[in-house]
Amino acid sequence: MSARRRSPLTARAERFARELKRCEAKVALLDRVRPLNLAVELGRLGSAFARGARPAAHFVYGPPAELGELRRALEEGARALESGDDEDQLLSGRARELELEARLAEHTGSPSFAPLAAQRFPVPPGAEALLRLAEGFLTGPAPLQPSGHLHLSEDQQDPESLWSKISRRVASERWPVRVELLPGLVSLAAVADGVVRVRPGARLTSRVAERIALHEVEGHVRPRLRGAALGGVFLAGSARGSEDEEGRAILLEERAGLLDSERRQELARRYLAVLSLRGGAELWDTVDVLGRTGATAGAAIELACRVHRGGGLGRELVYLAGYARVAQRFASEPSLEPVMRSGRLSLEAAAQLESSLQLDDDGDVI
Template sequence: MQHLIGMTEAITDVFIKSVTRTLKRGRQVRRRLPDGGLLHIDRPLPFLVLFRHPAGQPDHATADFVKAEASYIIAREEQTPGIRLLVREIAKVMADEFGAFMVLELFAAPDIAAADSPTFRVLGPEQALPATILTLRQELSSIKIGNLPVTVDTASNHALLQGPNSLMGEEELKQHSTLMLGLELKPVYRQAGSGQVYPLLLRTLRAHVSNAIKKAVFDFVRVQTSHQPKHFQALGRQAVVPAVWRIDKQLTAISDQFRFLLLVTPVNADEAWEEFRKKKFKEQPAFHYRLMPVDADLLKRELYNIPIEKVEDPTLAFLFRDKRHELDKTLSMLADRNTPHFLYSSLQLFGGVDDHLLKVAEGILAAIPEPMRNHDAPLIPVEEFAALAEQEIAYLKSQYPQLDSGVDIRKDIVGLIVSKGRLNIGTDAKIPRSRAQALIQHEVGTHILTYFNGKAQPLNQLYVGVPGYEELQEGLAVLSEYLVGGLDQDRLRILAARVVAVHHLTKGCSFTDNFCRLKEDYNFDDETAFNVAMRVHRGGGLTKDAVYLRGLVHLLQYLKEGNDLEPLLIGKIRQEYIPIIQELIYRNVLRPVPIRPRYLTDPAVKPKLEKLKAGISVFNLLEN
């Protein structure tokens, strides 16, 4: 439970007793100090990070470094008498609870420091606890930021323990089993003289320094205290300030105002196909789209009015900035729909086709030069497929009763699309009966499942989708088809064809040329070639269709490295986000995954999962 007082409070005996009493109760303390200061202790912890603004010279840039921590004080040097009493009492109470305590004070080196002065200087006791100091030094030394040279020096903390600004003397430190360290930062993140801050450098350096501090604290608390965190990230902030949830909701509200895939999917696919066929495949078809329900410019203004810079937590701030960047690109694509600019934004958002992926796609098409599926194979009626999908949704709901999904059969949909956690099926969808279960696991067991696993989390971005989630999402969906025995060779041919078509799209190939290539070079029938070309050329050029095969290739490598599938199902995430998700789990910001797909509980699937972990390529999937 958070103990927050909005008004500024003087550091009196009553104030200090209130703080220590709250900590003894195991509660959070967040109190405003005079002159813009702040005391934030997320929960009782055996450490405290401190920054004091130099007298008469507020240094907000350096103060930002401590805001990433779960336990910190920001104050002014002039308040040292009160801060001294406050730190002593906090150290005493926390040392009594945990057996030891650590104080780390950050400060910036003077602007007039020598050019060859170290980037970081660690101040610590000359003899005791060398392991913690060594950990901090090693972690700071490993920081790499562009061409910025990073050097680390160590010195005695003697200056921290004496003089008018000292907080605790050597005897007091011994009495309360407290370690006092200092970390001096060379202010490379601001311009000497003017004090102008370089925000990108500050943000990046702050994240690196925060990790180094946590690892050093982790080393200290494991050995010296009764507190035994599972991971250094578990020392991060657990309580999330209201501004985070507010910004999360604002970003989600913008995402929820439009359905991107529906807005870039033609509503006249059948009519366009008939017209294209009548004209002997010589003229590019005219595609029509749904009316735009939003003004992209107004939404962008709303997007950049969201004060993400107020988020103290660097991990969550990164997540929100990343999402804002993606929404910006997505809105640009919608504004540029049916123009050449659409393709450029698509490349930024979904990427293109690299040489390796192209070779894999061409290899699949060479290995399967002809369609393998019998075109007379029985199709499953749309209504029957919808009923099977509803049964699978009911299975998911049995694990998570809050799951509110369903199936809609629509005339304005081509094939299958999951949008906002619901399955949309085109009235004319042609679904081979042999592929029904595979497609249900693709759409329901992956797309709907991850949507509601994300919804079960306090962070909305996990169901809306983090930037670039499509690659992992589609890789998981295709892999689920393999695991239930429904990934046939024709399906892999289609995925490979999409990659080849995207490649040629980005090289300037027209719709008709791409269509003819798919027919003549790769032996696709007229309608299949049309559907692949339509998906790739829709909106002005959508490179998203390359992510299916790319996601599958990357996912196979991920499993070969010994990683598990289940953590990937926490929501709509991308592979690079796994460390972020893991950090937030360690910090108890995220909750356990409530829904598991059917195939992970099926004993018959286990040998296939073991085979994947042993390491197989896409071409090995052709054998099944």
């Protein structure tokens, strides 16, 4: 399906959006905060905990980033566009968000990382309501025990594996997107430009693999590709666009009947883990918080390591918060959804840009 703007994108916005994409690739925050020795550390910490010990985690990261010149260029660009039209202002906001991510990349693994991370992924407004939602997810029906065969995530010969399910979705659209394996990936799957990465070695039910494939392909790949066609902020993304994109992806899971009690508990635990982090908890304190919710020791340690990566990134709160925010806004303003399908936009950016797009009778961008 083609996409159409009501008015042409300005040359300045087009150039700056492409520059923001290049900057995003250089910053590569989520790659930089991924511990190179995550699998080894998870094994060591789990074994120690089973013996009653609680050693400090010793995560190893890549070489320190040197992004001073890039940060200055982002700040200059942000200032140049901040007095422009709606799209210019949204690009300016994204530039400042990337400048903050660049500072985080430079401070990965250092004591100065945590306060910067709290700026990038703060506890959102309405924290009390989100806490009640998390508690409700935890006290809902008990998760069903996995039934049937477990499928190795990377098995290309198994049609029910995560690799196969993602590959079929991508192939059916004839998209220029590859699927690749990435050992040590923090999540089970992740999307970057032109690629969906899968963590090998995970054993998943067919249902869980289907949920992840839906989340990654429809929640993340499709908006990226549509955004590339539209250019501007649809390509570069808006500030807080990744947060609301995660929320919409989880809403897609719910609509497909895949947001089961196990997944709800997982989202609740992620949120509570970040609340503990932002409240000053150390890694083992977060493990204790998760243990009190009924998480197994292994799951609690893995999630605590994920939340504390880099020195306390805490991105995991965006899933529950984004889901609640997007579900509520779509219920009252359903016209925002096709706009968000068209690029990497926050709800606020979608509302600002809705009138700039021409929609077909089905509410899709043409």
